[in-house]
Amino acid sequence: xxxxxxxxxxxxxxxxxxxxxxxxxxxxxxxxxxxxxxxxxxxxxxxxxxxxxxxxxxxxxxxxxxxxxxxxxxxxxxxxxxxxxxxxxxxxxxxxxxxxxxxxxxxxxxxxxxxxxxxxxxxxxxxxxxxxxxxxxxxxxxxxxxxxxxxxxxxxxxxxxxxxxxxxxxxxxxxxxxxxxxxxxxxxxxxxxxxxxxxxxxxxxxxxxxxxxxxxxxxxxxxxxxxxxxxxxxxxxxxxxxxxxxxxxxxxxxxxxxxxxxxxxxxxxxxxxxxxxxxxxxxxxxxxxxxxxxxxxxxxxxxxxxxxxxxxxxxxxxxxxxxxxxxxxxxxxxxxxxxxxxxxxxxxxxxxxxxxxxxxxxxxxxxxxxxxxxxxxxxxxxxxxxxxxxxxxxxxxxxxxxxxxxxxxxxxxxxx
Amino acid sequence: xxxxxxxxxxxxxxxxxxxxxxxxxxxxxxxxxxxxxxxxxxxxxxxxxxxxxxxxxxxxxxxxxxxxxxxxxxxxxxxxxxxxxxxxxxxxxxxxxxxxxxxxxxxxxxxxxxxxxxxxxxxxxxxxxxxxxxxxxxxxxxxxxxxxxxxxxxxxxxxxxxxxxxxxxxxxxxxxxxxxxxxxxxxxxxxxxxxxxxxxxxxxxxxxxxxxxxxxxxxxxxxxxxxxxxxxxxxxxxxxxxxxxxxxxxxxxxxxxxxxxxxxxxxxxxxxxxxxxxxxxxxxxxxxxxxxxxxxxxxxxxxxxxxxxxxxxxxxxxxxxxxxxxxxxxxxxxxxxxxxxxxxxxxxxxxxxxxxxxxxxxxxxxxxxxxxxxxxxxxxxxxxxxxxxxxxxxxxxxxxxxxxxxxxxx
Ligand SMILES: Cc1cc2nc3c(=O)[nH]c(=O)nc-3n(C[C@H](O)[C@H](O)[C@H](O)COP(=O)(O)OP(=O)(O)OC[C@H]3O[C@@H](n4cnc5c(N)ncnc54)[C@H](O)[C@@H]3O)c2cc1C
Ligand SMILES: Cc1cc2nc3c(=O)[nH]c(=O)nc-3n(C[C@H](O)[C@H](O)[C@H](O)COP(=O)(O)O)c2cc1C
Ligand code: SF4
Numbered sequence: 001x002x003x004x005x006x007x008x009x010x011x012x013x014x015x016x017x018x019x020x021x022x023x024x025x026x027x028x029x030x031x032x033x034x035x036x037x038x039x040x041x042x043x044x045x046x047x048x049x050x051x052x053x054x055x056x057x058x059x060x061x062x063x064x065x066x067x068x069x070x071x072x073x074x075x076x077x078x079x080x081x082x083x084x085x086x087x088x089x090x091x092x093x094x095x096x097x098x099x100x101x102x103x104x105x106x107x108x109x110x111x112x113x114x115x116x117x118x119x120x121x122x123x124x125x126x127x128x129x130x131x132x133x134x135x136x137x138x139x140x141x142x143x144x145x146x147x148x149x150x151x152x153x154x155x156x157x158x159x160x161x162x163x164x165x166x167x168x169x170x171x172x173x174x175x176x177x178x179x180x181x182x183x184x185x186x187x188x189x190x191x192x193x194x195x196x197x198x199x200x201x202x203x204x205x206x207x208x209x210x211x212x213x214x215x216x217x218x219x220x221x222x223x224x225x226x227x228x229x230x231x232x233x234x235x236x237x238x239x240x241x242x243x244x245x246x247x248x249x250x251x252x253x254x255x256x257x258x259x260x261x262x263x264x265x266x267x268x269x270x271x272x273x274x275x276x277x278x279x280x281x282x283x284x285x286x287x288x289x290x291x292x293x294x295x296x297x298x299x300x301x302x303x304x305x306x307x308x309x310x311x312x313x314x315x316x317x318x319x320x321x322x323x324x325x326x327x328x329x330x331x332x333x334x335x336x337x338x339x340x341x342x343x344x345x346x347x348x349x350x351x352x353x354x355x356x357x358x359x360x361x362x363x364x365x366x367x368x369x370x371x372x373x374x375x376x377x378x379x380x381x382x383x384x385x386x387x388x389x390x391x392x393x394x395x396x397x398x399x400x401x402x403x404x405x406x407x408x409x410x411x412x413x414x415x416x
Numbered sequence: 417x418x419x420x421x422x423x424x425x426x427x428x429x430x431x432x433x434x435x436x437x438x439x440x441x442x443x444x445x446x447x448x449x450x451x452x453x454x455x456x457x458x459x460x461x462x463x464x465x466x467x468x469x470x471x472x473x474x475x476x477x478x479x480x481x482x483x484x485x486x487x488x489x490x491x492x493x494x495x496x497x498x499x500x501x502x503x504x505x506x507x508x509x510x511x512x513x514x515x516x517x518x519x520x521x522x523x524x525x526x527x528x529x530x531x532x533x534x535x536x537x538x539x540x541x542x543x544x545x546x547x548x549x550x551x552x553x554x555x556x557x558x559x560x561x562x563x564x565x566x567x568x569x570x571x572x573x574x575x576x577x578x579x580x581x582x583x584x585x586x587x588x589x590x591x592x593x594x595x596x597x598x599x600x601x602x603x604x605x606x607x608x609x610x611x612x613x614x615x616x617x618x619x620x621x622x623x624x625x626x627x628x629x630x631x632x633x634x635x636x637x638x639x640x641x642x643x644x645x646x647x648x649x650x651x652x653x654x655x656x657x658x659x660x661x662x663x664x665x666x667x668x669x670x671x672x673x674x675x676x677x678x679x680x681x682x683x684x685x686x687x688x689x690x691x692x693x694x695x696x697x698x699x700x701x702x703x704x705x706x707x708x709x710x711x712x713x714x715x716x717x718x719x720x721x722x723x724x725x726x727x728x729x730x731x732x733x734x735x736x737x738x739x740x741x742x743x744x745x746x747x748x749x750x751x752x753x754x755x756x757x758x759x760x761x762x763x764x765x766x767x768x769x770x771x772x773x774x775x776x777x778x779x780x781x782x783x784x785x786x787x788x789x790x791x792x793x794x795x796x797x798x799x800x801x802x803x804x805x806x807x808x809x810x811x812x813x814x815x816x817x818x819x820x821x822x823x824x825x826x
Pocket of ligand 1: 063064065117118119120121122123140141142143144145146147148149152153154179180181182199200201202203225248249252355385386387388392393394395396398
């Protein structure tokens with residue numbers, strides 16, 4: 001968007017009072033306020049509003065699925081079409097990038113020490129908020145800050161420098177420590193800080209549990225995306241790629257495989273399009289790249305000698321019974337087996353927690369960390385948020401977890 | 417997962433926008449005009465908490481002054497999809513008489529000593545004007561604004577006219593008011609509906625009053641229902657003239673303020689059509705010391721103060737001004753008479769890269785200019801510099817920022 005386009009779009013905003021968009025944004029960016037500022041020409045002010053509420057403002061400007069958040073509830077949609085809120089958000093942060101940054105104020109004096117484990121969206125969101133309260137915050141991560149957006153979200157959707165803008169901005173508020181936490185260091189951290197926030201995300205790909213899965217050329221999706229992002233040049237991908245999965249991550253993998261030069265990319269999914277938990281924009285992007293999607297298809301066996309040569313699949317149909325997620329359960333259709341040729345199979349059927357040092361902390365039935373309404377885990381003084389408590393989510397939700405947890409941590413420490 | 421309510425912690429420092437004007441300290445240049453938003457003390461409290469620097473409480477008068485309101489009183493001048501481009505009202509002064517307003521001033525000054533609390537008054541007889549001022553000054557008002565632009569506030573020589581439409585009545589009445597004050601400044605709120613605003617301003621100056629509030633609503637007939645022939649706002653089919661306020665009247669106010677500032681040395685409180693921080697800069701650049709807001713608040717609420725303050729702060733930073741005071745009067749030297757304007761040869765230029773081929777400039781110039789823009793098969797129009805006189809119409813009908821520019825021919 002250029003200045004004029006942004007102004008025209010901002011002028012369409014009704015400036016609703018107590019607006020639904022603000023409530024729908026997990027970080028509660030004051031949407032009407034920042035759009036009103038774009039309208040008056042105070043674009044730097046608009047960027048400040050966005051950055052005040054959302055620690056990863058630049059990142060979210062690129063990758064936030066607005067269709068499920070702010071924009072989905074825009075009042076204006078009842079008259080014609082919703083305001084392009086994320087585009088305006090992005091416009092404001094981009095403008096600030098060109099015009100120079102506002103200098104944040106100095107937060108109050110230090111009032112205590114808090115540790116944050118994991119510098120992904122959730123950890124960063126929490127650390128930012130804790131710093132505003134005046135805490136001395138130590139953020140531990142085994143790698144560079146940014147989490148999944150840094151390591152896995154493909155660079156054609158999120159340019160590295162966008163994320164850098166956020167992490168650079170945030171780095172002034174707390175101390176970043178490059179360290180891989182294990183059982184011992186975890187114990188030490190918990191003991192030496194007033195409170196600890198665990199935001200380690202997931203990180204471990206689920207496996208299919210079918211024969212042939214350990215053949216060469218079968219790759220877990222995170223491994224694939226991380227490598228494709230870190231070393232795109234040395235990355236080799238076969239001509240025929242099959243991806244198993246039905247979420248956004250599988251679409252990212254498919255689009256990435258295409259970009260890396262795969263001739264055919266087939267995504268197989270065991271239910272129908274209706275049940276796919278994906279954002280429309282991602283699905284469109286993948287299709288535009290020429291990705292073929294086969295619905296109602298289940299993998300039964302990876303074939304090949306030492307390297308994968310194909311994947312044996314079976315058709316499914318949807319039964320009347322629903323699973324926990326409310327979607328119909330797919331049933332295999334006997335005698336419908338067929339083999340798809342493949343030089344590579346990417347497994348993208350979800351992730352689980354990687355850490356093996358969370359021993360004493362209670363889990364949910366799905367295996368995530370269990371927390372109460374205040375994001376507190378079963379260990380007193382240990383809080384958690386982001387994907388590690390809720391499974392695969394979104395950047396903005398993870399930031400919001402961190403932000404709300406920070407408030408709970410502040411209350412916890414103040415009550416001590 | 418439902419989140420509990422969240423109170424955002426400010427990340428950016430609030431810049432100091434304070435300065436002194438009329439011997440009063442203003443936290444920022446933005447105050448509320450005498451209107452419904454200042455008629456209720458709870459509303460003013462809320463506005464103060466949100467950051468408004470001051471308020472002029474809605475005009476009051478002596479006990480016994482009849483305030484005979486009619487409803488509905490509001491109407492709107494919508495323009496091409498924009499609501500309240502102009503807003504009309506047939507409101508009168510406050511229904512609260514002096515006792516209540518005096519009490520409100522006291523309460524507000526006690527709770528918000530750092531805010532500018534002013535009262536607006538209107539009366540007929542000398543003793544009424546004077547008792548109003550004295551009581552309000554006693555109650556702690558920082559400033560008195562006298563509404564000389566209420567149609568009912570006339571002293572009798574010209575029934576139906578506003579006080580500020582008579583130079584002699586303005587001077588006389590203003591003098592009464594000033595005489596009755598001890599220390600606090602008095603501002604006279606005038607109307608732009610006069611033949612010569614400068615004469616009125618000079619009369620105020622001669623009276624010894626401290627400032628002018630320029631100006632007020634513009635008398636207007638807000639519209640007619642073309643099927644029932646009922647004017648707006650319709651009260652059972654009938655209506656009367658309204659006072660029009662809001663964005664539509666901004667250029668009129670700018671001219672009024674500028675004309676006073678160019679000719680009379682007197683502080684000015686600007687009101688009439690300001691909605692944004694940018695409008696405020698404009699008001700101040702032609703001579704206003706502070707800016708009053710009414711319609712934008714009635715439309716969007718007190719919350720607009722956030723952008724007013726933030727926008728002004730960024731503007732000052734960009735311009736390297738240390739205080740809003742530096743804006744006051746900056747544009748005045750650039751306002752000259754028609755005779756003093758430079759005579760140059762100007763031609764229109766269309767940036768073909770930016771042009772979106774709507775051809776609006778073609779039709780505007782063809783039927784309203786000098787038939788100097790030619791259509792082309794590509795739809796990208798071309799200006800004939802022989803026929804173009806450089807009037808600038810095409811530039812203003814062009815929907816694309818920066819596409820058409822007026823260039824000087826050396
Ligand atoms: C491929 C992909 C694409 C996505 N696309 C989008 C999108 O477009 N939009 C969107 O909103 N969301 C998207 N998401 C989801 C989003 O990225 C996640 O919901 C979000 O990153 C979760 O944040 P988090 O902070 O909980 O965890 P993470 O982002 O996983 O961050 C966890 C951090 O903890 C660190 N860590 C883990 N273990 C340790 C340890 N033992 N010691 C030290 N540090 C440790 C990791 O290094 C990492 O930096 C996508 C996810 C994936 C996988
Ligand atoms: C409903 C309404 C009531 C008003 N009442 C008064 C009043 O009692 N006294 C007064 O001096 N001005 C009154 N005004 C005029 C405002 O103070 C202000 O000067 C005018 O609205 C122009 O400013 P704006 O364009 O920001 O609204 C009133 C305006 C409106 C809209
Ligand atoms: S604005 Fe409020 S007071 Fe006026 S008519 Fe509507 S509800 Fe009634």
